[in-house]
Amino acid sequence: MLNLSDHFDVLLQKIEPDGERAEFARDIPALVRDYLQQHEDIETVEPYSRLAGSYARCTAIKDIKDVDLLLTLDRSYRKKEPEEVLEKVFSVLGGLPEALGSSSKPVIRRRQRRSINVHVDEHDFDLDIVPAVVDRGIDKPLAIPDRDWSRWVETHPLGYADKLSELNGKHQDKVVPLIKLVKHWRDVQMCYRRPKSYWLECLVYHLIDNGKVTTKRRYYAELFQLVLASIAQDFRQDLEMEGKVPEILDPMLGNNVAHNWERAAFETFMRRIDESLGWAERAIAEDDEEKAVELWQKVFGEEGVPTEVEAQKAMRLRADALAGAVFVTSEGRVVTGKQERPAIQVPPQRFYGEP
Structure with a gap:
């Protein structure tokens, strides 16, 4: 069996968020937060x-969009109608472009079901601002307004983020990369009727959390194939029932x-699952x-999976050596990254050769 670990490492590097857009995604929310915090018309x-x-x-x-x-x-906002609160946030955000005073002036683009969208045209970047009432503390479920349902609904995104981080740590930091692989697969295989990214996250989360897919001593190739196989098995009964779609909790x-x-979208998803599962099993x-x-390459696209990885391996080994992320196993193999088995860490290197 070929695990192609180097090829998958390169693939994961390729689908990492663009550095410049990630920096912008980090900086612009802080500016918006400061503006809203200081505004007198919203508490x-x-x-x-x-x-x-x-x-x-x-x-x-x-690309982070x-x-x-x-x-x-x-x-106190919980006593108000959801529509009223969303309109208040929309109104307050009207002064944001002037407050920021930059060339990247955001444009209030539209009201959304549970948020207000701010679009930064210069960077083709969107910020969805979601009003959330804190009733029992930030670490508890929050209440957000739903325009379509005309009521407040509970959500717990911060709690989920903590649980995902915990699950990822328990499974050798493989859960988050696996989620990224599934999202990339969706983007390659489906142009239309794509399942939402959060649905895919929840699918992977449950498969790992309930033990259907175990990560220990497994490479990403096998893990991804197991995810496809588990989804195919779990959703088969729903597919065979007319008009049925599965729940994702x-x-x-x-x-x-x-x-x-x-x-129709579920049926398309399952066709792509079955097709890719066949390729993955053969690979x-x-x-x-x-x-x-x-x-x-049929699964992840030709641009995603490299044919040749030696140059990338050499560059990564050099970077890992400088960072002290190189280890020697008990069998004498030189490996990089977090290790599940006992291994001796090679001290960080600072020698660049004779001048």
């Missing part, structure tokens, strides 16, 4: 705002986050590296 409470969504959970991939910002409000509150998944069973790479 915020500590911590005033918090990043949420995939960027905050480190599960974002490639948007971030979610929770605007933490006083509990929120890890914190237990509600069905995929309540609006349409049957893992393949003894010829070139053929295995070709099969994985």
Whole structure:
């Protein structure tokens, strides 16, 4: 069995968020937070705002198009109608471009179901500001307004972020990269009717948390194949029932986050799952590296999975050596990254050769 660990390492590096956009995603929410915190027409409470969504959970991939910002409000807002609170936030944000005073002036683009969207045209970047009432503390479920349902609904994104981080730590830091691989797979395989990123996160989270997919001493190739196989098995009964779609439960509150998944979209998803599972199983069973790479390229795209990795391996080994992330195993192999088995760490290197 070929694990192609180097190829998957390169793939994961390729789908990491762009550095410049990640920096912008980090900086702009702080400016918006400061503006809203100081505004007299809206009463915020500590911590005033918090990043949420995939960027905050480190599960974002490639070009970051948007971030979610929770605007933490006083509990008195819970007595107001959701529409009224959303309109208040929309009104307050009207002065944001002038307050920021930069060339990247945001434009208030639209009211959304549970948030107000701020669009930064120069960077083609969106910030979704979600009003959230803090009733029992920031570490407890929050109440957010739902315009369509005309009521307040509970959400617990910060609690989920903590649980995901905990699960990732218990499983050799493999859960978050696995989520990223699944998201990238979705982007490659599906142009339309794509399942939402959060649905995919929850799917992977539950598969790892309930033990259906175990990570110990497994490489990403096998892990990804197991995820596909588990989804195919778990959703098969729903697929065979006319008009049925599966539920995907929120890890914190237990509600069905995929309540609006349409049957046609679910059927498309399952066709892609079955097709990719066939390629993945053949790739893992393949003894010829070139053929295995070709099969994985069908799964993740030719641009994602490199044919040649030696140059990338050398660059990564150099970077790991400088950072002190090189280890020697009991078998005498030189390896990099976090180790599950006992290994001796090579001291960080600072020798660059003779001048």
